[in-house]
């Protein structure tokens with residue numbers, strides 16, 4: 184069973200039998216199903232910020248396991264429950280224009296945490312949502328999995344619809360686009376397909392990299408893109424990589440995707456991970472000590488989806504132990520399994536060089552040039568120091584990687600080692616670099 188309304192209809196039938204009528208009418212009946220995406224199901228509770236968050240808290244603490252087990256009975260799958268409520272900046276779940284747009288109201292700018300890793304993409308997204316087709320058309324957001332691309336692209340749509348009621352927005356993915364195109368050809372409804380995609384004010388296309396291997400869909404999307412662009416409509420695209428690095432993507436699409444702004448999202452740094460965790464915890468109404476939040480931020484470094492997963496695990500353990508206060512012991516128990524299964528990166532000197540160059544925003548390969556200016560020499564010494572500390576490599580093999588002799592490496596390592604003991608800022612930089620180097 185795939186349709187969210189069918190699933191929820193069956194789940195509520197079961198819940199009605201298992202709960203008292205008063206509890207069912209108060210807590211379950213007002214819930215609106217939003218979507219099933221991947222391993223999670225999203226439901227929306229009524230109320231604004233205050234009442235909505237109370238409703239959500241009640242569902243998550245008291246009824247979560249009951250709802251999740253009914254969902255499992257109905258779908259045969261374990262789906263994570265995600266509950267949203269209607270904020271001022273989110274569109275209403277039952278608004279017909281919203282339904283046509285296929286947007287999920289839970290993705291807003293309000294709940295998107297901005298850090299060094301995503302500030303360009305967030306600022307450009309907001310600019311596009313405020314004044315579409317003005318500055319950046321198309322806006323192309325790219326970055327690794329679980330870093331917030333879907334969140335941002337949908338926040339653009341939600342913001343735009345809230346501020347421009349009556350305008351038409353369409354959120355789709357390249358896979359959905361292809362699937363609907365194939366159906367349209369089979370059922371001879373090509374014109375409907377074109378009307379749907381070419382007459383909107385704002386087209387949001389997620390995961391555009393999957394178009395690359397589908398010739399027919401690329402051809403159709405090329406014409407969709409042109410029709411919208413020429414009509415002065417905004418297009419926003421997301422991908423896991425740059426257009427120029429997408430194999431099999433037609434050149435004419437590559438050039439079009441590059442016409443506006445290319446904005447990247449990088450994995451969140453430590454500060455941003457902390458801020459994201461704190462904001463997600465605020466939504467949950469559980470008490471966490473600062474040291475527990477730091478423990479999670481230090482250990483889960485890959486992406487925001489994994490951070491959320493870690494938090495959900497901790498909350499699930501808290502649910503089992505029927506407590507609202509999270510202890511360090513509970514957090515460690517909850518994360519033990521996932522920490523041991525997280526992919527470990529194969530760390531080499533070249534990984535360290537890459538990360539240090541990225542951190543100091545230096546062009547790739549700068550650390551192994553002959554340049555001796557301080558802006559290159561200092562990061563180079565740090566990279567040598569980290570190579571020695573993390574990998575325990577010999578000075579000679581570090582020297583080979585940096586095209587330097589072994590005494591240069593030895594002096595650099597000695598110098599940074601001394602500085603680290605005196606300079607707390609440098610200690611923090613090195614901690615952050617080591618975290619970046621270790622994450623996959």
Ligand SMILES: Nc1ncnc2c1ncn2[C@@H]1O[C@H](COP(=O)(O)OP(=O)(O)OP(=O)(O)O)[C@@H](O)[C@H]1O
Nearest residue numbers: 294295296327328329330331332333334459487488
């Ligand atoms: N900066 C952020 N602030 C708050 N939540 C975030 C942030 N970035 C990501 N998230 C959350 O992390 C989860 C994963 O994000 P999202 O689905 O947008 O990633 P993605 O880049 O589209 O991944 P994929 O390429 O795998 O589809 C979502 O629940 C999203 O709300």
